[in-house]
Amino acid sequence: MPTERPLTGNMRTDGEALDLDAYERAGGYRALRKALQSMTPEAVTDEVKSSNLRGRGGAGFPTGLKWTFVPPNAPHPRYLVANADEMEPGTFKDRLLLEGDPHQLIEGMALAGYATNTDVAYIFLRGEYKLAARRIEKALAEAYRAGYLGKNILSSGYSLELYLHLSAGRYMCGEETGLLNALEGKRANPRAKPPFPPVSGLFGKPTTVNNVETLCNVSHIVNNGAAWFRNLSRSKDSGTKLYGASGKVKRPGIWELPMGVTVRELLEEHAGGMRDGVRFRGLLPGGASTDFLVEQHLDVAMDFTEVQKAGSRMGTGTMIVLDDQTCPVGMVWNLEHFFAQESCGWCTPCWSGLGWVERILKAMEEGRGQPGDLDKLAFQTRFWTPGHTFCALAPGAAEPLQSALKYFRADFERHINEKRCPWR
Amino acid sequence: MLAREERTEIEAEFPHYPTRKAVCIDAMKIVQKHRGWVSDEALRDIGELLGMSETDLDGVATFYNLIFRRPVGRHVIYLCDSVSCWIMGADLQCRHASERLGVQPGETTADGRFTLLPIVCLGACDHAPVMMIDDDTHFDLTPEKIDQILERYK
Numbered sequence: 001m002p003t004e005r006p007l008t009g010n011m012r013t014d015g016e017a018l019d020l021d022a023y024e025r026a027g028g029y030r031a032l033r034k035a036l037q038s039m040t041p042e043a044v045t046d047e048v049k050s051s052n053l054r055g056r057g058g059a060g061f062p063t064g065l066k067w068t069f070v071p072p073n074a075p076h077p078r079y080l081v082a083n084a085d086e087m088e089p090g091t092f093k094d095r096l097l098l099e100g101d102p103h104q105l106i107e108g109m110a111l112a113g114y115a116t117n118t119d120v121a122y123i124f125l126r127g128e129y130k131l132a133a134r135r136i137e138k139a140l141a142e143a144y145r146a147g148y149l150g151k152n153i154l155s156s157g158y159s160l161e162l163y164l165h166l167s168a169g170r171y172m173c174g175e176e177t178g179l180l181n182a183l184e185g186k187r188a189n190p191r192a193k194p195p196f197p198p199v200s201g202l203f204g205k206p207t208t209v210n211n212v213e214t215l216c217n218v219s220h221i222v223n224n225g226a227a228w229f230r231n232l233s234r235s236k237d238s239g240t241k242l243y244g245a246s247g248k249v250k251r252p253g254i255w256e257l258p259m260g261v262t263v264r265e266l267l268e269e270h271a272g273g274m275r276d277g278v279r280f281r282g283l284l285p286g287g288a289s290t291d292f293l294v295e296q297h298l299d300v301a302m303d304f305t306e307v308q309k310a311g312s313r314m315g316t317g318t319m320i321v322l323d324d325q326t327c328p329v330g331m332v333w334n335l336e337h338f339f340a341q342e343s344c345g346w347c348t349p350c351w352s353g354l355g356w357v358e359r360i361l362k363a364m365e366e367g368r369g370q371p372g373d374l375d376k377l378a379f380q381t382r383f384w385t386p387g388h389t390f391c392a393l394a395p396g397a398a399e400p401l402q403s404a405l406k407y408f409r410a411d412f413e414r415h416i417n418e419k420r421c422p423w424r
Numbered sequence: 425m426l427a428r429e430e431r432t433e434i435e436a437e438f439p440h441y442p443t444r445k446a447v448c449i450d451a452m453k454i455v456q457k458h459r460g461w462v463s464d465e466a467l468r469d470i471g472e473l474l475g476m477s478e479t480d481l482d483g484v485a486t487f488y489n490l491i492f493r494r495p496v497g498r499h500v501i502y503l504c505d506s507v508s509c510w511i512m513g514a515d516l517q518c519r520h521a522s523e524r525l526g527v528q529p530g531e532t533t534a535d536g537r538f539t540l541l542p543i544v545c546l547g548a549c550d551h552a553p554v555m556m557i558d559d560d561t562h563f564d565l566t567p568e569k570i571d572q573i574l575e576r577y578k
Binding site for chain 2: 077086087088089090091092094095126127128129130131163165166167168169170171182183184185186187188203244245246247248252253254284288318320321322323326330331334335338341342344
């Protein structure tokens with residue numbers, strides 16, 4: 001039996017977006033009709049809770065549970081935001097959903113909005129996704145015209161305004177509270193928590209923020225039920241997952257597969273293995289801010305639970321592969337350069353520590369590494385932990401570095417001892 | 425002075441947000457779309473419309489990668505320098521573009537045709553190395569391909 005691919009199975013093969021007609025022919029907006037006509041908001045939330053859908057932005061937080069955090073007597077307007085600020089290096093999964101099937105996201109948002117009693121919703125899209133922006137604008141106009149958005153949706157009494165916000169670019173905007181500041185027209189610094197966004201979020205009002213892939217799953221759960229969704233998966237974490245691979249593999253790409261396929265399956269079957277002439281050394285399983293996995297982890301199932309047991313995080317599920325012709329120190333330098341540049345400067349361990357680490361790694365690559373450098377690097381990774389910083393940027397930056405120090409220690413030492421990068 | 429068109433486009437954003445201040449990023453991007461960049465004068469005019477000081481606006485403008493406070497060329501080249509593109513040789517592509525155009529990253533060509541900028545991951549890592557020119561993304565770059573693509577932007 002072919003694998004079910006609810007998120008991508010209906011997409012066109014020519015790369016164009018599904019328009020409203022095609023989306024409806026494929027069963028689109030049936031879930032919204034069903035929910036508005038025959039389900040209470042609580043019933044929608046309960047279905048999603050029981051599906052065990054976990055947030056696809058990287059943290060894996062249970063979506064249905066998140067929706068219950070808005071207090072029942074909370075003031076209006078209430079907000080919902082689709083986090084479409086896909087800026088995690090090595091991640092290219094939401095782009096596919098946004099460009100290929102914007103109505104799927106809009107329907108998911110209308111359902112999430114109904115479940116959380118939301119009045120106004122935003123799609124927070126990164127500024128560089130211009131093609132996605134054009135397609136979303138078109139889909140929004142179609143959805144408003146067809147009565148799936150706006151006042152009194154499908155004569156249900158429920159109303160939702162949905163707007164597109166095109167960002168001006170900064171990694172921090174993907175952080176939940178940084179995103180809210182950006183939407184308010186401010187610098188995207190993170191906010192102190194509590195209060196958490198469901199209590200006091202956008203413009204001080206109750207706000208739910210979900211990732212694009214998460215929201216795209218909702219209509220399918222409402223249509224087919226929680227049990228169906230749980231059964232799509234091969235593991236405890238339910239559903240399908242958009243997995244990807246980049247780096248020197250034969251067929252870099254993106255695939256919707258049952259949650260819980262192994263790293264090896266992704267690497268060897270779907271990505272076609274390593275390119276001729278290079279050998280596998282390791283990979284970041286889900287974006288720049290995840291710990292390296294190496295040979296011994298190839299049979300780990302790619303889901304939130306198992307990858308965590310292996311000492312990393314599934315993150316966004318789009319893996320970045322390191323080969324033996326690429327310098328691991330250079331790769332980590334590239335990553336830490338990114339984090340140092342994108343740090344908003346709000347907390348000391350982040351703005352000071354990341355810059356320091358980047359300079360050490362640069363020096364190492366340029367043959368100026370010092371014997372004490374590895375201890376300094378390790379110290380910083382232990383310092384960039386939740387509790388020392390407002391947000392997850394620096395803790396995320398620690399992950400590839402701490403694991404590289406563990407798995408590629410000899411390579412770091414060679415840089416220092418030989419006073420050069422052996423790969424140059 | 426804001427052009428009538430700029431003003432109309434900015435005002436069209438007002439109903440999307442409960443405060444005018446929230447429109448400021450959109451407003452700066454709208455002005456930039458028409459003029460290429462956001463000058464001090466433009467900040468003052470936007471500030472007047474939104475009830476914000478020039479300094480507040482500058483604080484926001486300087487935070488974001490895609491708001492330019494200096495003039496740029498007719499076309500802006502954004503070359504991805506993040507990890508997947510780096511593994512696939514982004515350094516080489518950057519050096520090639522830089523030599524061909526005769527500018528360092530961050531600079532504009534003397535004829536005002538191109539500005540070359542590094543950019544963070546563009547989310548097309550299965551087609552690394554990648555660059556964007558203005559609104560279009562270009563995939564699987566090689567030096568030859570870069571040469572051909574640049575020819576299309578006059």
